[in-house]
Amino acid sequence: MEDLKITLKQQIIESLNLQGMTPADIDDNAPLFGDGLGLDSIDSLELMVLLERKYGIKIEDAREGRKILSSVQTMAEYIQQNRKI
DSSP: OHHHHHHHHHHHHHHTTOTTOOGGGSOTTSOSBTTSSOBOHHHHHHHHHHHHHHHOOOOOOHHHHHHHTTOHHHHHHHHHHHOOO
16 A cells, blocks of 8 residues: 555656655645645546546546545545556
């Protein structure tokens, strides 16, 4: 799971072009939106595309998406349970 979280953090940094950030800068349990990493709704779309492309996971329900994308930890857990690629 730790390897997945590090990979996921790197993919988030690359996908969202978060210049100057490293995986170590992102806390596993910190919120990705709002006060945490400060992502917005456009970023959430990018993260959903990332999940579909890299892991074969398509999020259909916006409410479910908010839960899944709340932190790196929740994303990693969801990927482990639902990965298709």
